[in-house]
Amino acid sequence: MLQNGNYEAIFSRIPIYIEYLKTYEEEYISATIIANSLGLGEVQVRKDLAKISFGGKPKIGYEVKSLLDDLSSYMGFDKLTKAVIVGMGRLGEALFHYLGFDRINLKIVAAFDVCDKYNSLDEFKSICEKHNVKIGIITVPEESAQATADLMVSSGIKAIWNFSSSSLKVPNNILVKNENMANSLSVLIRLMNNL
Amino acid sequence: MLQNGNYEAIFSRIPIYIEYLKTYEEEYISATIIANSLGLGEVQVRKDLAKISFGGKPKIGYEVKSLLDDLSSYMGFDKLTKAVIVGMGRLGEALFHYLGFDRINLKIVAAFDVCDKYNSLDEFKSICEKHNVKIGIITVPEESAQATADLMVSSGIKAIWNFSSSSLKVPNNILVKNENMANSLSVLIRLMNNL
The missing domain is CATH 3.40.50.720 (NAD(P)-binding Rossmann-like Domain)
Structure with a gap:
């Protein structure tokens, strides 16, 4: 039985971030915008993203395309x-x-x-x-x-x-x-x- | 969107306890046995049960039938x-x-x-x-x-x-x-x- 409780929680959130980012049309995005749009806690989103992507810049946020790539490859979606x-x-x-x-x-x-x-x-x-x-x-x-x-x-x-x-x-x-x-x-x- | 993170976790475990208890053939059961059989943490199972059922007795455990009733009615399974x-x-x-x-x-x-x-x-x-x-x-x-x-x-x-x-x-x-x-x-x- 799966007992990776903490990992499971973050692994469950990332596909939701990915789906949302695919619909986002600006070039950059902040953790705040993601959190507010998805009704999630800002601190949690910020921590999740910081763990996976190193592209975040203060006041600018993440470049959407590279954040999507980082999240997708973290989840293994880049491989069949x-x-x-x-x-x-x-x-x-x-x-x-x-x-x-x-x-x-x-x-x-x-x-x-x-x-x-x-x-x-x-x-x-x-x-x-x-x-x-x-x-x-x-x-x-x-x-x-x-x-x-x-x-x-x-x-x-x-x-x-x-x-x-x-x-x-x-x-x-x-x-x-x-x-x-x-x-x-x-x-x-x-x-x-x-x- | 559901944001009841903590509740959702406990509400997800209870149906699993219920399924297991239905197959258990002794009259009494302890949190330890449930935890070990389901591969869950003993402290967590103990806390979950204590929150819902007051029938637990030291060294004896819970009467299976009344624990099942308590868990089922807590989840709302006693009503259609x-x-x-x-x-x-x-x-x-x-x-x-x-x-x-x-x-x-x-x-x-x-x-x-x-x-x-x-x-x-x-x-x-x-x-x-x-x-x-x-x-x-x-x-x-x-x-x-x-x-x-x-x-x-x-x-x-x-x-x-x-x-x-x-x-x-x-x-x-x-x-x-x-x-x-x-x-x-x-x-x-x-x-x-x-x-």
Whole structure:
């Protein structure tokens, strides 16, 4: 399970900065403008940017283009990352066709399912090795999730994005990010009930 | 935009505790066991539980059943929450049929789309008012997202789960949780590149 709490927080903010900067039309930008536009704390934005980009100038701010380059390469968006997906039910289909992965330079190179329409799991290892795939997305039912994770690990995958509700057992050097739709929504329900 | 950083963190952990407790077969449980089983810090789990449940006893721990009740009612899972969804593309379909919302007592009472197969947006306000719907899920393309949010706000919806990449403008008393699949995955890519 991911336990990089602090890193995860900053890694979550940077894609938001990047999206915002892409729409910004001036040549220079300050941390203050970014913070105010995104409703974030100015100190936090300033610290995040200072950690990643050395181009900031007092009173002028950051050149937008080079700040974008610095943030993108910090996140690894300057290199193509390859993923595969296993489990082509409705959620698998939705992720497989999701257009937003382009902008983080992620490509889902193959989709697997027991159904004939997709690649067979027999080919999983050879396809992953051929394409040097590092990320595996699991959208299978809970009962098949652990076997899928095992197959991913033995095929050289380094990070698993797990949409099943199964809590996966993997070696220590493998990252797992659990994405639970109900848990995510439940945060919103709780905050709403707080109002 | 949600800025309840600290609350969001604890609200995200509780559903994970709940899921784990449901599988736990003894009568009593300690914060230590929960922490170790979930790979979380013991101090954090202890603090979270102490904030919500007063049933913990030294050396014995919490009675599993009453801890579950306390955590569930803290999250609002003891009451039915009603949601609607607008935009029945692949992602909308996947969420509409997602089975995991049952366990947080959330029911998607209606699905809307410009396509005839679903409810028409003309009926949106009346359906939301009739069912007293509080949560709106947006899975429309970016260009329709703001108009959808406006319709939700004027129909009495209090919290929006936004899967579009549009950054929505809403009144201060309306909660918005942006769920961006690419940003979520990019955290995993970044952590993987860190290894």
